[in-house]
Amino acid sequence: MALPKYTEMRYRVWHYSYLVICTAVFVFLIAPLFVIIPLSFNAEQYIHFSDGMLALQPEAFSLRWYEDMIYGTKNPWGIAARNSVYYAFFSTIGATVLGTVAALGLSSRYMPYKQLIMSVLISPMIIPLIISGSAIFFSLAKLGLAATFPGIVIAHIILGTPFVVITVTATLSGFDDSITRAASSLGSTPTNTFFKITLPLITPGIISGALFAFVTSFDEIVVILFVAGGDRNLTTIPLQMWTGLREQLSPTIMAVATCLIVLSTLILIVTELLRRRSERIRGISAQ
Amino acid sequence: MTAEIRTSDGELLSVKLKKVERRRRTTAFLLAAPLLFFIVFAYVIPIFQMLGRSIDNAEMNSFLTETHEVMQTWDGSEMPGEDVTSTFYYELKTAVENKYHGKIATRLNYEKGGFTSLIKKTSRKLKNFDENANFLDQFIDVHKKWGDIEYWLALKRGTDAYHFRKYLTTFDYEQKFDGSIERIPEKLRINVTLWLRTIFVAVGVTFCCFILAYPISHLLSVLPTRYSNLLMICVLLPFWTSLLVRTSSWMVLLQKQGVLNDTLVSLGFVADESRLELMYNMTGTFIAMTQILLPFMVLPLYSVMKTISPSLMRAATSMGATPFHAFRKIYFPLTYAGISAGSILVFVLAIGYYITPALVGGAKGILISNRIAYHMQQSLDWSLATAMATVLLIAVLVVYWLYNKIVGIDNMRLG
Numbered sequence: 168m169a170l171p172k173y174t175e176m177r178y179r180v181w182h183y184s185y186l187v188i189c190t191a192v193f194v195f196l197i198a199p200l201f202v203i204i205p206l207s208f209n210a211e212q213y214i215h216f217s218d219g220m221l222a223l224q225p226e227a228f229s230l231r232w233y234e235d236m237i238y239g240t241k242n243p244w245g246i247a248a249r250n251s252v253y254y255a256f257f258s259t260i261g262a263t264v265l266g267t268v269a270a271l272g273l274s275s276r277y278m279p280y281k282q283l284i285m286s287v288l289i290s291p292m293i294i295p296l297i298i299s300g301s302a303i304f305f306s307l308a309k310l311g312l313a314a315t316f317p318g319i320v321i322a323h324i325i326l327g328t329p330f331v332v333i334t335v336t337a338t339l340s341g342f343d344d345s346i347t348r349a350a351s352s353l354g355s356t357p358t359n360t361f362f363k364i365t366l367p368l369i370t371p372g373i374i375s376g377a378l379f380a381f382v383t384s385f386d387e388i389v390v391i392l393f394v395a396g397g398d399r400n401l402t403t404i405p406l407q408m409w410t411g412l413r414e415q416l417s418p419t420i421m422a423v424a425t426c427l428i429v430l431s432t433l434i435l436i437v438t439e440l441l442r443r444r445s446e447r448i449r450g451i452s453a454q
Numbered sequence: 455m456t457a458e459i460r461t462s463d464g465e466l467l468s469v470k471l472k473k474v475e476r477r478r479r480t481t482a483f484l485l486a487a488p489l490l491f492f493i494v495f496a497y498v499i500p501i502f503q504m505l506g507r508s509i510d511n512a513e514m515n516s517f518l519t520e521t522h523e524v525m526q527t528w529d530g531s532e533m534p535g536e537d538v539t540s541t542f543y544y545e546l547k548t549a550v551e552n553k554y555h556g557k558i559a560t561r562l563n564y565e566k567g568g569f570t571s572l573i574k575k576t577s578r579k580l581k582n583f584d585e586n587a588n589f590l591d592q593f594i595d596v597h598k599k600w601g602d603i604e605y606w607l608a609l610k611r612g613t614d615a616y617h618f619r620k621y622l623t624t625f626d627y628e629q630k631f632d633g634s635i636e637r638i639p640e641k642l643r644i645n646v647t648l649w650l651r652t653i654f655v656a657v658g659v660t661f662c663c664f665i666l667a668y669p670i671s672h673l674l675s676v677l678p679t680r681y682s683n684l685l686m687i688c689v690l691l692p693f694w695t696s697l698l699v700r701t702s703s704w705m706v707l708l709q710k711q712g713v714l715n716d717t718l719v720s721l722g723f724v725a726d727e728s729r730l731e732l733m734y735n736m737t738g739t740f741i742a743m744t745q746i747l748l749p750f751m752v753l754p755l756y757s758v759m760k761t762i763s764p765s766l767m768r769a770a771t772s773m774g775a776t777p778f779h780a781f782r783k784i785y786f787p788l789t790y791a792g793i794s795a796g797s798i799l800v801f802v803l804a805i806g807y808y809i810t811p812a813l814v815g816g817a818k819g820i821l822i823s824n825r826i827a828y829h830m831q832q833s834l835d836w837s838l839a840t841a842m843a844t845v846l847l848i849a850v851l852v853v854y855w856l857y858n859k860i861v862g863i864d865n866m867r868l869g
Contacts, residue, residue, distance in 0.1 A: 178777060185669060185673075186673075188669050189669050189670050189673045192666045192667075192669065192670045192748075193670060193685060193688045195666070195745060195748075196688050196689060196692055196745065196748060196749075197687075197688040197691065197692065199692075199700065199703040199704060199707060199745060200691065200692060200695060200699070200700070200703060202703055202706055202707060202713055203699070203702070203703045203706065206706065213711075214706055214709075214712075215711060215712070215713065215716055216713065216716065265488055265489040265492060266489060268485050268486075268488060268489065269485060269486040269488070269489035269490070271485050272481075272482040272483060272484070272485025272486035272487075273482075273485075273486055275478065275481070275482035275485075277475060277478040277479040277481075277482045278479070278482040278483065278486065279479055279482070279483060282858070284486055284490055286854075286858065287490065287493060287494065287498060288486075288489060288490065288493055290493070290497070290498070290854075291493070291497055293802055293850060293854045294501070294806075294847060294850060295805070295806020295808075295823060295846060295847070295850060296806060296808060297806060297808050297823040297826050297827055297830075297843070297846075298501065298504075298806070298826075298843045298846065298847055299497070299501075301504060301826075301830050301839070301840075301843065302497070302500040302501040302503075302504040303496075303497070303500060305500060305503065305504050306496065306499075306500035306503070306504075321496060324492075325492075325493065325496055325497050328489060328492075328493065332489070382694060385696075386696045386697055386698075388697065388698060388809055389808050389809065392827075393830070393831075404696075405696065405697075405698050408696075408698040408699075408702065409698060409809070409813075412698070412701070412702055412705065412813050413812075413813070416702065416705055416706065416709070420702060421702075421706075424696075424698075424699040424702055424703070427695065427696045427699045428691075428695055428699060431691060431694040431695040431696070431699075432691065434694045435687065435690050435691055435694050438690075438694075439683075
């Protein structure tokens with residue numbers, strides 16, 4: 168991004184102010200996340216940087232809020248974490264299977280009413296969550312599934328499928344049909360071709376869709392507010408955070424938030440590896 | 455005359471081709487069918503059923519069917535006759551016996567305030583009624599409100615099988631008992647304010663996201679991959695991080711005793727006693743939502759900008775265009791697709807935002823979604839909540855339709 172020597176002064180000024188603006192926006196994006204991390208190691212129970220912390224004195228830092236998160240009796244973070252993982256696990260499986268199969272149909276050239284069906288399948292992602300939440304709640308209540316484990320999983324499958332459909336159809340749109348034709352011309356059955364050729368090639372897309380579905384369920388708060396109906400045994404991490412944040416901003420929440428940031432960093436690394444892998448498979452050079 | 459081409463099993467080729475194509479169409483449809491049926495039955499139909507609640511009053515109608523029928527002959531210009539009052543007496547008696555008079559009271563209270571206590575008191579006194587005497591006089595004896603014709607008019611209106619009055623309430627209008635439509639008293643108007651605020655925030659956040667996302671998407675698209683991958687983390691890490699984590703970090707930053715105010719005070723920009731009010735108002739909602747939705751603008755913009763060849767700008771400048779002119783005439787028009795995709799995505803997400811305004815916005819920063827949730831969960835006026843939800847849904851679907859027209863659903867990309 169170095170400027171050529173002959174650049175005029177005003178363009179030089181413009182260029183550097185552009186870089187300053189960009190830096191400011193990047194800071195605006197990322198800094199709020201990094202404010203939380205040191206505060207979770209605070210030894211005091213107030214959410215601010217104490218003088219000791221700013222002077223980097225070791226006694227100003229502690230792990231007491233992490234202990235409170237794990238052993239504290241007041242906050243059921245343990246149940247919440249277990250539930251969150253369960254809901255996310257089962258709804259990811261449901262959403263990934265349904266979404267991948269549907270995406271295979273939708274990517275076919277012969278699919279009838281493609282636009283219309285696609286719009287219907289994507290709608291849970293577009294329609295405001297408050298509307299989805301209440302509609303799903305009313306229908307689950309009618310079936311007697313409101314505030315039950317299967318009910319919440321069904322709700323999360325609905326919210327997760329659009330992401331799987333989108334990522335898998337995107338992967339399939341770059342798919343070279345001649346590969347499967349070559350397989351069948353060499354005598355492979357359609358089932359064999361699918362499992363031996365198509366599936367391995369679209370796996371990165373499926374995994375990334377599954378990750379989206381997982382995160383959607385793991386993060387989901389609006390729909391579960393309606394569907395869980397205040398049952399403490401069905402609570403999730405986002406629900407606990409929501410309740411906590413409405414009462415008081417406690418350092419324990421900062422500790423939980425830090426753990427979630429670590430989790431999202433892991434997800435980011437996985438998606439990055441997947442992207443590189445899929446680019447390599449398709450012969451696009453990854454740097 | 456051309457010879458008919460046949461396949462090896464002697465079938466006409468054109469017929470065979472049609473057969474194969476039909477089979478492929480069926481296969482494709484059958485693959486999509488499980489999810490399609492799941493979404494339609496578990497999601498689309500429930501949404502329509504729920505929206506039906508905004509006009510549906512069938513339950514109330516079934517509670518007081520006969521009263522409603524008898525009232526059709528009453529013109530409402532003077533107090534109702536004995537035919538109406540006696541029918542109402544007998545139906546209310548059945549309601550008390552079957553214990554659904556509470557529901558009647560709540561529903562009628564939406565039509566006119568004071569009905570809850572009126573029905574409850576009347577229900578308690580029903581057993582003292584003399585079934586051979588004048589019913590209207592006895593109703594008035596129980597509670598003088600029965601002498602007010604408006605309560606009887608409200609009863610007539612409140613037992614219609616369906617009505618559209620909640621849509622008037624959605625926009626702060628009401629229908630008077632004489633049928634005229636008027637705005638509600640000024641101090642009760644809240645919904646129009648919320649609609650305008652929601653649109654203002656959605657448009658404003660979209661615009662801010664665009665202004666902030668454009669330069670960084672450009673930088674990401676022109677930097678060598680090594681550096682842009684690193685900087686991309688700044689966009690993707692917030693994108694993958696829980697919404698509640700990001701909202702709580704804004705609460706930490708924006709509070710009156712928060713990090714931002716602390717920093718400003720210690721730097722001497724702001725006096726300790728005049729700390730900035732950044733939270734529990736529109737400012738908080740606006741700042742937090744812009745940061746949270748920014749990745750949704752950056753990602754589509756970046757993917758479009760990545761495809762624009764740098765030689766185009768070089769060609770323009772080499773032919774004498776100033777960099778600004780070249781940008782305006784060449785580069786900017788090429789990014790329209792990314793701008794529209796990102797803007798529509800951010801707008802649709804912003805217009806239905808609920809969590810962040812509820813936590814950061816306080817009373818002054820809530821949006822229409824928060825009002826819908828309030829009517830769903832606290833006031834329990836589901837008809838009004840669903841009427842508002844219908845209006846919101848129509849707004850979102852119009853934008854969704856535009857998105858489909860401009861960008862195309864097939865081109866939606868994530869991450």
